[in-house]
Amino acid sequence: MENTQHVSRWRFAVKSASLHLLVSLVLAGLAALLVFEVWYPFPYAELTGGLDLYKLVVSVDIVCGPLLTLILASPKKKMRERVVDFSLIGAIQLAALIYGLYSVSLARPVAAAFERDRINIVTAAEIDKADLAKAKDGFKTLPWFGIERVGVREAANVDEGNESLSLSLKGIEPSMRPNWWLPDGPAEREKIRRVMKPLSELAAARNMSEADIVKSAKVSASGKPLFFLPLTSGRTKDWVVIMDENADFVGYAPIDGFMTNKAAETKTKEQVI
Numbered sequence: 623m624e625n626t627q628h629v630s631r632w633r634f635a636v637k638s639a640s641l642h643l644l645v646s647l648v649l650a651g652l653a654a655l656l657v658f659e660v661w662y663p664f665p666y667a668e669l670t671g672g673l674d675l676y677k678l679v680v681s682v683d684i685v686c687g688p689l690l691t692l693i694l695a696s697p698k699k700k701m702r703e704r705v706v707d708f709s710l711i712g713a714i715q716l717a718a719l720i721y722g723l724y725s726v727s728l729a730r731p732v733a734a735a736f737e738r739d740r741i742n743i744v745t746a747a748e749i750d751k752a753d754l755a756k757a758k759d760g761f762k763t764l765p766w767f768g769i770e771r772v773g774v775r776e777a778a779n780v781d782e783g784n785e786s787l788s789l790s791l792k793g794i795e796p797s798m799r800p801n802w803w804l805p806d807g808p809a810e811r812e813k814i815r816r817v818m819k820p821l822s823e824l825a826a827a828r829n830m831s832e833a834d835i836v837k838s839a840k841v842s843a844s845g846k847p848l849f850f851l852p853l854t855s856g857r858t859k860d861w862v863v864i865m866d867e868n869a870d871f872v873g874y875a876p877i878d879g880f881m882t883n884k885a886a887e888t889k890t891k892e893q894v895i
Contacts, residue, residue: 631696639692642708646687646715650680653723660767661730665874669743669855670731679722687715731855732764734871735797736810737774739817740879741863742797743855749798757800772803773810793856814869818849824862828877839864839873848872852879 654676658664662672690711699707733744746764754762761772774796777783786796796802804810825832836843841864853861853874862879864872 631698634697635692635695638695639688642691642711643684643688646684649719650684653680653719656723657726661727663769665853665861665876666731666743666769668876669853669858669861670729670745671857672726672729672731675726675729679719679726683715683719683722686718687711690714727766730766731769733770733772733797733803735772735774735803736814736851737795737797740852740854742795743769743853744798745856748794748856749800750794753800757803758805760805761800761803771806772797773806773813774802775804811869814851814865815867818851818865818869821848821850821864824850824877824879830877835864835875835877836873838877839875841873850879 657672657676658667662670662676667673667676691708694707694711695704727746729745729747731743732746732749735742735744749764754764761770777786789799790796821832821835824830825835828835832848836848841848847867849865849867849869850862851865852859853863859880860876860878862875862877864875866872
């Protein structure tokens with residue numbers, strides 16, 4: 623008799639845990655829409671580590687909730703006791719999910735900043751909130767939806783330049799300082815156009831065809847010339863952003879864009895010799 627009751631208890635617990643797991647997976651899917659469609663659209667999850675954060679949060683949430691249900695569920699308990707158990711488990715799981723998503727949001731990308739020869743992706747976690755108060759109007763709060771394209775100004779004087787160098791040595795680049803940001807506009811686009819390079823140079827440096835790069839970046843073939851700049855973040859420097867003649871972003875590819883400089887230098891030396 624005891625063995626029958628034991629099996630019955632586990633069958634009930636497994637059935638309850640399975641249903642809980644299904645609900646947890648649905649919630650994880652909804653959370654994924656928020657994370658990867660709003661906060662970390664492609665390729666920013668790869669650039670900033672958002673995918674790893676999401677996996678950690680969801681894995682813990684999905685495992686803990688159904689596991690607690692498996693442990694506590696019992697057909698011997700009265701309906702009121704079951705409701706209390708499942709309500710407490712649900713509350714704990716929901717609180718953990720909300721806290722996890724909040725942690726993911728703190729690391730969300732907020733700006734694609736043009737900085738000299740690259741586009742640097744800046745996350746909310748990399749920004750000192752004190753700099754927001756000193757920023758221009760429009761940059762005093764960080765966006766929750768989408769990534770802001772910005773430029774980065776030069777140092778106003780020698781003292782500011784020295785201070786900027788000191789901050790850069792500490793890992794705080796100008797692109798991470800909202801009080802240095804400039805709004806995206808014709809002047810900033812012109813700066814980009816002066817330094818962006820033809821996609822053909824990247825293809826030659828990486829021993830690839832332009833067609834391969836375009837396919838990798840999932841760019842629709844239009845017949846118009848394409849250009850690129852290195853796309854960097856605090857996590858990686860092995861991406862490029864593909865742009866059209868107006869410096870609009872049209873695609874991204876996991877290719878080291880800085881290799882072209884070395885290739886160009888080598889080619890120049892060979893021509894001189």
